[in-house]
Amino acid sequence: MKLYNTTISGNCYKIRLLLSFLRLDYEKVNINLKAKDQKKVEFLALNPLGQVPVLEDHGIYLRDSQAILCYIAREYDVEQLWFPLEPMLMAHVLEWLFFANQNIASSLAAARAFYLVNKPHVQIEHATEQAYAVLEMMNQHLSEQDWLVGRRATLADIACYPYVAMAHQGKIELDQYPYVQAWLRRFEQLPNFIELNS
Amino acid sequence: MKLYNTTISGNCYKIRLLLSFLRLDYEKVNINLKAKDQKKVEFLALNPLGQVPVLEDHGIYLRDSQAILCYIAREYDVEQLWFPLEPMLMAHVLEWLFFANQNIASSLAAARAFYLVNKPHVQIEHATEQAYAVLEMMNQHLSEQDWLVGRRATLADIACYPYVAMAHQGKIELDQYPYVQAWLRRFEQLPNFIELNS
Numbered sequence: 001m002k003l004y005n006t007t008i009s010g011n012c013y014k015i016r017l018l019l020s021f022l023r024l025d026y027e028k029v030n031i032n033l034k035a036k037d038q039k040k041v042e043f044l045a046l047n048p049l050g051q052v053p054v055l056e057d058h059g060i061y062l063r064d065s066q067a068i069l070c071y072i073a074r075e076y077d078v079e080q081l082w083f084p085l086e087p088m089l090m091a092h093v094l095e096w097l098f099f100a101n102q103n104i105a106s107s108l109a110a111a112r113a114f115y116l117v118n119k120p121h122v123q124i125e126h127a128t129e130q131a132y133a134v135l136e137m138m139n140q141h142l143s144e145q146d147w148l149v150g151r152r153a154t155l156a157d158i159a160c161y162p163y164v165a166m167a168h169q170g171k172i173e174l175d176q177y178p179y180v181q182a183w184l185r186r187f188e189q190l191p192n193f194i195e196l197n198s
Numbered sequence: 199m200k201l202y203n204t205t206i207s208g209n210c211y212k213i214r215l216l217l218s219f220l221r222l223d224y225e226k227v228n229i230n231l232k233a234k235d236q237k238k239v240e241f242l243a244l245n246p247l248g249q250v251p252v253l254e255d256h257g258i259y260l261r262d263s264q265a266i267l268c269y270i271a272r273e274y275d276v277e278q279l280w281f282p283l284e285p286m287l288m289a290h291v292l293e294w295l296f297f298a299n300q301n302i303a304s305s306l307a308a309a310r311a312f313y314l315v316n317k318p319h320v321q322i323e324h325a326t327e328q329a330y331a332v333l334e335m336m337n338q339h340l341s342e343q344d345w346l347v348g349r350r351a352t353l354a355d356i357a358c359y360p361y362v363a364m365a366h367q368g369k370i371e372l373d374q375y376p377y378v379q380a381w382l383r384r385f386e387q388l389p390n391f392i393e394l395n396s
Binding site for chain 2 (some may be wrong): 048057058062063066067071074075092097099103106121134140141
């Protein structure tokens with residue numbers, strides 16, 4: 001497997017986390033976002049959206065961090081623990097993957113991008129307001145269970161972890177969300193957890 | 199199955215399309231968005247995001263149109279044709295579900311919401327620009343194949359169809375995208391296809 005990747009991206013971090021949890025070997029290809037490598041013709045041939053991460057496996061290219069998580073889990077997690085096949089459990093995991101893809105992306109991740117890389121088109125007040133709504137909902141959910149779905153960590157937790165853990169970079173405070181904070185610490189105790197920069 | 203639903207929503211329409219394609223019986227519960235039924239306490243207990251659609255099955259509630267599509271296909275499509283289990287095919291379907299959930303939602307669907315219901319927080323110029331980028335990418339992809347993934351219609355097509363088909367309601371023109379137009383007509387020829395209002 002080859003991961004087209006950049007260190008700072010929370011979406012790329014999700015993939016590195018799963019690959020580490022599953023102890024899978026892969027090659028990293030670092031994409032220079034400042035040089036706009038992701039918008040160059042060669043990269044657009046891999047992902048017409050011009051975004052990292054992209055995963056290459058068996059000569060096929062996959063875009064979208066959440067779809068890549070599902071692929072790796074389906075293909076390499078022999079016990080299907082990270083992405084359960086049972087229809088209702090799978091759907092609950094997917095609820096959180098779509099939540100990460102839309103609700104977290106447009107709030108916590110957008111606020112981080114606004115402050116870290118001056119991302120245009122971010123309405124920062126709206127993103128901030130939405131970020132606290134996201135945290136409120138997650139806090140309520142995590143007041144009743146240790147993990148987002150079922151009794152162990154799944155792709156749901158991996159997909160939601162990075163941008164919540166990095167909330168402060170978007171000037172979002174976690175003080176009022178003790179269950180979210182406890183969940184972050186729980187996640188960080190998982191065997192083979194890695195930091196963003198590792 | 200019970201579908202908490204509203205006619206005008208393209209996201210609810212996705213679910214009705216799949217249920218029709220699979221010839222499944224279900225009960226419709228109509229939610230009055232103008233009366234803000236979806237933000238009332240009783241509904242928030244079903245979906246804390248306060249959005250339709252919500253599906254109830256076996257006494258369990260699911261939110262998110264894309265997650266609901268996956269659930270129904272996993273549970274009721276015995277041949278697994280709409281949501282294939284093979285890891286790479288499944289991942290390709292999911293790429294388009296996340297594309298519908300993020301890229302189409304923030305462009306074509308946002309533009310439609312802006313003009314139909316005066317949705318606040320929509321940056322209409324940005325949504326319009328993104329809508330044409332979405333159509334350009336889909337047109338290129340559909341110039342090489344009849345369906346978004348593989349050789350038959352899948353959840354990918356269902357998830358992307360409604361807001362592309364209703365593009366004109368967001369003042370987005372399809373004239374320059376002949377392969378997208380041909381794909382829309384192809385989709386509408388599927389057995390048991392239904393219109394938005396049916």
